[in-house]
Amino acid sequence: MIEAEGLTKRYGERLAVDSLTFTIRPGQVTGFLGPNGAGKSTTMRMILGLDTPSAGVVTIDGKPFTAMDNPMREVGALLDAKAIHGGRSAYQHLWCLAQLGGIPKRRVDEVLELVGLTGVARKRSKGFSLGMGQRLGIASALLGDPKVLMFDEPVNGLDPEGILWIRNLMKSLAAQGRTVFVSSHLMSEMENTADHLLVIGRGRLIADCPVHEFIRKNSELAVRVRTAEPTRLAELVTAEGGRVTTDGDGTLLVTGMGTDRIGDLAFDHQVRLHELAALRASLEEAFMEMTRDSVEFQAAVPAGAVAPEVAR
Numbered sequence: 001m002i003e004a005e006g007l008t009k010r011y012g013e014r015l016a017v018d019s020l021t022f023t024i025r026p027g028q029v030t031g032f033l034g035p036n037g038a039g040k041s042t043t044m045r046m047i048l049g050l051d052t053p054s055a056g057v058v059t060i061d062g063k064p065f066t067a068m069d070n071p072m073r074e075v076g077a078l079l080d081a082k083a084i085h086g087g088r089s090a091y092q093h094l095w096c097l098a099q100l101g102g103i104p105k106r107r108v109d110e111v112l113e114l115v116g117l118t119g120v121a122r123k124r125s126k127g128f129s130l131g132m133g134q135r136l137g138i139a140s141a142l143l144g145d146p147k148v149l150m151f152d153e154p155v156n157g158l159d160p161e162g163i164l165w166i167r168n169l170m171k172s173l174a175a176q177g178r179t180v181f182v183s184s185h186l187m188s189e190m191e192n193t194a195d196h197l198l199v200i201g202r203g204r205l206i207a208d209c210p211v212h213e214f215i216r217k218n219s220e221l222a223v224r225v226r227t228a229e230p231t232r233l234a235e236l237v238t239a240e241g242g243r244v245t246t247d248g249d250g251t252l253l254v255t256g257m258g259t260d261r262i263g264d265l266a267f268d269h270q271v272r273l274h275e276l277a278a279l280r281a282s283l284e285e286a287f288m289e290m291t292r293d294s295v296e297f298q299a300a301v302p303a304g305a306v307a308p309e310v311a312r
């Protein structure tokens with residue numbers, strides 16, 4: 001478990017992390033979301049004792065990182081996958097770390113196997129692809145078999161297969177009862193990986209809730225309706241307080257009214273329906289909506305097509 005209380009980091013005039021209080025619980029994947037510059041890496045560095053808080057405290061299983069006897073066995077982290085000596089092989093890199101942490105040699109083979117690098121373990125890591133580098137970074141984090149794991153943007157630049165692999169790994173680590181804390185600015189990725197979300201913007205806590213609750217609270221439900229009589233149904237829905245927009249082929253998009261009510265209305269007035277589907281905004285949309293005011297670098301974004309999903 002990771003617990004922060006009033007965690008604050010100031011760089012001169014800049015308040016990078018602003019009085020964050022949160023608890024990251026074991027047994028689930030907690031996604032750490034925020035736009036660029038929100039303070040995610042700074043927070044993670046403070047958890048790992050790599051940065052000193054200007055105020056507040058953060059502990060891992062009740063202790064500050066700096067007070068741990070053998071940190072490698074208690075917490076594993078992937079902060080910067082490139083922080084590896086290119087002249088060394090994956091095996092040498094892990095064996096050096098293992099010796100520092102008093103970890104037996106067989107564990108090096110175990111983690112190499114776990115991340116799928118056994119076949120290239122003796123090759124110099126200089127020739128590693130981004131994905132292999134990430135795998136090696138993850139192997140280092142897992143070396144001490146720690147209960148707490150932190151990954152800063154682990155899927156950055158990975159191909160779909162690598163992303164899927166990391167996603168499944170996070171979930172299985174959480175299912176083993178570990179605390180898994182992972183930062184990302186890929187909302188769609190968190191939607192598929194995380195159980196719980198911590199959202200920050202400009203260093204401040206914006207949300208701390210389960211993923212499904214985040215979506216429910218931050219996205220308006222819309223309903224897509226296809227009918228042989230769009231004009232008539234639109235009138236009926238509007239008369240009952242719903243809001244209707246139409247697209248070119250006569251499909252209605254209704255907000256402010258759920259599928260049950262629309263279906264009943266259609267039935268009562270004998271309007272034939274061809275499709276009635278609840279849509280919800282993706283996490284991406286909910287996140288952008290929520291952090292709209294806290295984005296450090298705003299760019300003009302063209303009004304994009306909504307890519308809603310059918311509600312589960």
Ligand SMILES: Nc1ncnc2c1ncn2[C@@H]1O[C@H](COP(=O)(O)OP(=O)(O)OP(=O)(O)O)[C@@H](O)[C@H]1O
Pocket residue numbers: 011014015016034035036037038039040041042043185
């Ligand atoms: N060593 C530093 N000195 C001065 N300012 C810093 C330092 N490290 C971070 N900052 C500033 O603190 C703020 C938070 O940065 P941080 O890297 O923690 O954000 P982030 O959420 O991880 O962003 P990104 O997604 O872009 O990595 C930014 O405005 C950044 O410029």
